Amino acid sequence: MSYLMKRTHLEDIDGISYFGQFLAEDFFLAKHLHEKGFCHQVAAIPAQQNVASTSIVAYKDRMVRWLRLRLNMMPITAGFLEPLGESIPLGIFASWSASHLFGISPYAWFAGHILVWFSLDYIQLTGVQNGPLPFPFPMYTAAWIIRELLYIHVYFEALCNVRRIKWGKRMYYLSNFGKSLRVVNERSLLHV
Numbered sequence: 001m002s003y004l005m006k007r008t009h010l011e012d013i014d015g016i017s018y019f020g021q022f023l024a025e026d027f028f029l030a031k032h033l034h035e036k037g038f039c040h041q042v043a044a045i046p047a048q049q050n051v052a053s054t055s056i057v058a059y060k061d062r063m064v065r066w067l068r069l070r071l072n073m074m075p076i077t078a079g080f081l082e083p084l085g086e087s088i089p090l091g092i093f094a095s096w097s098a099s100h101l102f103g104i105s106p107y108a109w110f111a112g113h114i115l116v117w118f119s120l121d122y123i124q125l126t127g128v129q130n131g132p133l134p135f136p137f138p139m140y141t142a143a144w145i146i147r148e149l150l151y152i153h154v155y156f157e158a159l160c161n162v163r164r165i166k167w168g169k170r171m172y173y174l175s176n177f178g179k180s181l182r183v184v185n186e187r188s189l190l191h192v
Contacts (some may be wrong), residue, residue: 003035005029008037009033009038010029012036013029013032014034015020016029018170019032021179022179023069023165023167023172023174024069024073027073056146056150060150060153060154060157061166063154064157064158065149065165065166065167066074066121067154067155067164068158068164068165068174069174071158071162072174072175072184079159083151083155086148087113087148088149088150088151090113091109091110091113091117092110094109094110094113095109095113121144122140125140162174165180
């Protein structure tokens with residue numbers, strides 16, 4: 001995601017160079033503008049993202065990188081609350097609750113939960129695409145299953161070595177709340 005903002009507004013918050021210390025500079029720019037009283041508006045038309053590589057490994061690595069950023073910027077939200085909003089953990093908790101509170105089979109509840117989640121994701125994606133999907137339904141199904149199962153791996157990989165992020169060909173060390181330091185070699189981390 002990205003933000004569009006006026007240059008004069010950037011100058012009011014020390015200019016863009018100040019935000020070069022962050023890997024998620026767009027987030028911090030918007031956050032500081034919001035703290036200064038500026039309002040955000042969401043565009044009615046979704047922005048298109050051009051992703052260089054569409055392999056599953058490249059997707060997983062990008063998700064790990066973004067989750068590590070969020071874990072350093074908002075540890076409680078990203079570390080504890082965000083996983084609870086994913087289909088599998090939420091389905092497990094809801095199934096257990098339905099079983100204990102209402103005597104409903106947890107397996108039936110979980111299957112229904114996953115089917116509803118899958119269907120709502122499909123409806124939302126067709127809405128974003130403004131029509132039929134540009135790929136066949138079986139491909140959507142396979143991609144959806146891979147994404148939902150992959151999140152568990154992404155979460156635990158992001159927790160391991162959470163302060164380091166590989167961005168392109170460079171390695172960065174993150175401090176709390178998103179400030180970054182480029183890692184040239186292991187010795188460059190000795191003063192951190």
